[in-house]
Amino acid sequence: xxxxxxxxxxxxxxxxxxxxxxxxxxxxxxxxQISVWxxxxxxxxxxxxxxxxxxxxxxxxLIVAGVATVIATSIGTTxxxxxxxxxxxxxxxxxxxxxxxxxxPDIVLAIALLIxxxxxxxxxxxxxxxxxHCVFNIAYVTIVVRARLQGYDxxxxxxxxDLGANEWQTFWRITFPLIAxxxxxxxxxxxxxxxxxxxxxxxxxxxxxxxxSVHIYxxxxxxxxxxxxxxxxxxxxxxIVFILLFLRFQGRTTTSQKQEI
Amino acid sequence: xxxxYHLLILLFxxxxxxxxxxxxxxxxxxxxxxxxxxxxxxxxxxxxxxNYERLFDGLYLGILWRSVSTALVCTAACLFxxxxxxxxxxxxxxxxxxxxxxxVVVPFWTNFLIRxxxxxxxxRTEGILNNLLGVVFPNWGPLELLNTPxxxxxxxxxxxxxxxxxxxxxALEQLDMSLLEAAQDLGASPRRAFWxxxxxxxxxxxxxxxxxxxxxxxxxxxxxxxxxxGKVSYIGNVIERQFKTARDWPFGSALSFMLxxxxxVGTVLYFRALQQSESEAT
Numbered sequence: 001x002x003x004x005x006x007x008x009x010x011x012x013x014x015x016x017x018x019x020x021x022x023x024x025x026x027x028x029x030x031x032x033q034i035s036v037w038x039x040x041x042x043x044x045x046x047x048x049x050x051x052x053x054x055x056x057x058x059x060x061x062l063i064v065a066g067v068a069t070v071i072a073t074s075i076g077t078t079x080x081x082x083x084x085x086x087x088x089x090x091x092x093x094x095x096x097x098x099x100x101x102x103x104x105p106d107i108v109l110a111i112a113l114l115i116x117x118x119x120x121x122x123x124x125x126x127x128x129x130x131x132x133h134c135v136f137n138i139a140y141v142t143i144v145v146r147a148r149l150q151g152y153d154x155x156x157x158x159x160x161x162d163l164g165a166n167e168w169q170t171f172w173r174i175t176f177p178l179i180a181x182x183x184x185x186x187x188x189x190x191x192x193x194x195x196x197x198x199x200x201x202x203x204x205x206x207x208x209x210x211x212x213s214v215h216i217y218x219x220x221x222x223x224x225x226x227x228x229x230x231x232x233x234x235x236x237x238x239x240i241v242f243i244l245l246f247l248r249f250q251g252r253t254t255t256s257q258k259q260e261i
Numbered sequence: 262x263x264x265x266y267h268l269l270i271l272l273f274x275x276x277x278x279x280x281x282x283x284x285x286x287x288x289x290x291x292x293x294x295x296x297x298x299x300x301x302x303x304x305x306x307x308x309x310x311x312n313y314e315r316l317f318d319g320l321y322l323g324i325l326w327r328s329v330s331t332a333l334v335c336t337a338a339c340l341f342x343x344x345x346x347x348x349x350x351x352x353x354x355x356x357x358x359x360x361x362x363x364x365v366v367v368p369f370w371t372n373f374l375i376r377x378x379x380x381x382x383x384x385r386t387e388g389i390l391n392n393l394l395g396v397v398f399p400n401w402g403p404l405e406l407l408n409t410p411x412x413x414x415x416x417x418x419x420x421x422x423x424x425x426x427x428x429x430x431x432a433l434e435q436l437d438m439s440l441l442e443a444a445q446d447l448g449a450s451p452r453r454a455f456w457x458x459x460x461x462x463x464x465x466x467x468x469x470x471x472x473x474x475x476x477x478x479x480x481x482x483x484x485x486x487x488x489x490x491g492k493v494s495y496i497g498n499v500i501e502r503q504f505k506t507a508r509d510w511p512f513g514s515a516l517s518f519m520l521x522x523x524x525x526v527g528t529v530l531y532f533r534a535l536q537q538s539e540s541e542a543t
Contacts, residue, residue: 001451005349012346012426015419016368019379022389026382035388075274082271086264098275101283104524105480107497108517111504112286115514119289135282138275167267196372199482203504213374220378220487229382232375239371246370247363 020236027229034226044230054231057215064126064201064211065194068133073187075134076141077179083142084149102139109135110203117204124206132204133194140193141186148182185249192242195235294514302508312515321499321516328496329523331410332479335417339425339474340467342418347429347466348459351436362430369423377487380416381407384488408490416484421477425470432466433459464538472531479527480520496520 022035027045031038048054082088083095101109113132117124122131156178160170198213205214212235219228294312297305315321350361368376383389384406391403406412436459444454460467482497491498496516503513 005345008342008345009349012342012422013364015342016365016422019376019383019419020368020371022382023375023379033387035382035385036392075278078271079275082268082275086268086271088268088272094272094276094279097279097284103476103528105477105497105520107480107482107500108290108521109283109286111500111513111517112290113282114504115289115293115510116282116286131282134278138278142275192370196374198374213372216374216378220374220381224381228378232372232378235372235375240367243363243367243370 023229023232024236026226027233029226029229032226034224034229044227045234047227048230048234051227053210054212054215057210057212060126060210061195061212064129064133065191068130068137068194069187069191071130072134072137072190073141073183076138076186076190077145077183079138079142080145080149080182081175084146098139098142101135106136106199107203110200113200114203124204125209128204128206129201129209129211132200133197136197136200137190137193140189141183144186144189145179145182148179148185152178181249185246188242188246188249192239192246196239290514290517293511294518296511298509298511304511309511312512315512316515316519324494324499325496325519325523327410327493328479328481331414331417331495332475332481334414335421335478336425336471336474338414338418339422340471343422343425343429343470344467347426347433350426350430351433365423365426365430369427373420374483376420377416377484380412380419380488384412384415407488408492410489410493412488413485413493413495416488417478417481420484421474424473424477428469428473429463429466432463432469436462461538461541465535468531468534468538472527475527476524479523 026035026037028040028042029037030041030043079098083091110132113128113135114124116122117128122128157170157174160174161167165173196213198217201211201214202217205211210218212231216228216231219225219231293304295308295310297307297309297311299305316325350358350365353361381388385391386403386405386407388407390406391401395401395403440458440462441454444458445451449457480497480500481495482501485491485493485495485498486501489495489498496519500513500516500520503509503516507513
C-alpha cells in the first residue's frame with residue numbers, strides 16, 4: 001500500500017512540474033521550432049528586449065495590477081475589519097455576495113462587466129480593466145486579512161484606549177501593525193492574480209488595450225514562436241518570487257501568533 | 262451611534278463596488294437575455310423568449326452535456342489523483358511536509374495561460390511527447406493528441422488539481438488518528454477503517470475540493486480554446502463566440518445564465534451534502 005502511495009506522490013509531482021520545466025528548458029533552445037531541441041542559446045531572451053509591443057503590454061499589466069492592488073487592498077481591509085469586528089443585519093448576505101465573484105465562472109463575470117460597460121458608456125481600456133480586477137481581488141484580500149484578524153486578541157486595543165489613545169491612534173499604532181502582514185499578503189496575492197488574469201481582461205479591455213496575458217494569448221493564437229517560452233519563463237520566475245514573499249509574510253503571521261500564545 | 266457611523270464608513274466602499282460593478286452587471290446580463298439581437302450585432306429592445314428557446318436546441322444541449330460531463334470526469338480524476346496524495350502528505354514528517362505542500366501551491370500561483378500553453382509544447386504533433394516516443398521507438402508514427410477532447414481533459418485536470426489537493430489536505434491533516442486506531446482495535450481491517458472512518462471524516466474536504474474543481478471547469482473557456490483548438494465546443498467557448506465573433510449578445514447572455522444556473526445547482530447540492538455530513542458526524 002505504501003508503495004502505491006509513494007508512486008502516486010511521484011506521479012503527481014511529475015505531472016505538476018514536467019510541463020513547467022519543459023517551458024523553461026525550451027526557452028534556451030536555439031531551434032526555430034518551439035518543441036524540437038537544437039542547442040543552447042540565450043538569444044530568445046535578448047530578443048525580448050527589442051520587442052516594443054511586449055514592453056508596452058508589460059507596462060500596462062504593471063499599471064493595472066498596481067492600481068487594482070491598491071484599491072482592492074484598501075477596500076478588502078476595511079471589509080475584513082467590518083466583518084470581524086461588527087455584527088450587523090446583512091452580514092451573512094454580504095459575505096455570500098462578496099465571495100460570489102470568485103465562485104461564478106470567470107467568463108460570466110467577464111461578459112457581465114462587458115455588457116455593463118457598454119450600457120453605461122464606460123470606455124473599455126485601462127479604467128474598465130482596473131475596475132474588473134478589483135471585483136475579484138477585493139474578495140481574495142478580504143479572505144486573507146480576515147484570517148489574520150481571527151485569533152488575535154483585542155486586549156491590546158482596549159489597553160491603548162484605556163491609556164487615552166483615541167480610535168484613530170489606536171488603529172494606526174496597534175491594529176494596523178498587527179494586521180500588516182495579512183494586508184501585505186493580501187496585496188501580494190491580488191497583484192499576482194491581477195498580472196495572471198486573462199479571461200476577465202480579454203473581455204473588458206476592448207480592442208487595442210493589451211496586458212501581458214492578452215499579449216501572450218494573441219501570440220499563441222497567431223503564430224507560436226520560441227520567444228513565448230522565454231516570456232513564459234520570465235513570468236514563472238516572477239510568480240515564484242511573489243509566492244515566496246507571500247509565504248514569508250504568512251509564515252511570520254503564524255510564528256508571531258505562536259509567540260503571543 | 263458612533264459605532265454605527267464607523268461601520269458605515271468601513272462598509273461603504275465594498276457595498277458600493279459590489280452593487281455597481283457586480284450586481285448591476287449581473288442584472289444587465291439578465292435583461293439582455295430577454296431582448297432581441299439587432300441586425301448589425303447590436304441589440305433591439307424588444308422582449309423575447311427566443312434566446313432561451315434556442316438553448317433547448319439539440320446542438321446546445323449536446324454542448325452543455327459535453328461541458329458538464331467533462332467537468333465531472335475532471336473532478337473525479339482530480340479526486341482519484343489528489344486523495345491518496347493528500348492522505349500521504351498529511352502523514353508525512355512535519356519537517357518536510359511544508360516544502361512538499363509548497364510545491365503544490367506554486368502551480369496555483371503561476372500563470373494559468375502559461376501552464377495551459379505548456380501542454381501545447383508537450384502534445385503537439387512535433388511536440389515533446391511524440392519526439393521522445395520517436396527516439397524510443399524508431400518507427401513511431403506521431404500521435405495527433407492536440408486539439409482533441411483528451412487534450413482538453415488533461416489540461417483541465419492539470420489546471421485544477423491543486424484546487425482539489427489543498428482542501429483535501431486541510432481535512433486529512435486534522436483527522437484524529439486515535440479514531441483509526443480505535444477502529445482497528447475493535448477489529449476493523451485497515452480497508453474497513455479507511456472506508457468507514459477516514460473517508461466520512463474527510464468528506465468536507467472532498468466536497469469543497471469537488472466544488473472548487475467543478476465550477477471553474479464547467480465554464481472553462483481558455484483550456485478548450487487552446488488545447489481543443491476550437492474544434493470541439495464547450496459552453497465557455499460558445500459564450501465567447503457570441504460576444505467576440507458572432508456578436509449575438511442576447512443569446513450569449515442566455516447561455517451565461519444557464520451556466521450560472523448549473524453552478525447554482527452545484528452549490529446548493531454542495532451545501533446540502535455538507536450539512537448532511539456534519540449532522541452524521543455529530
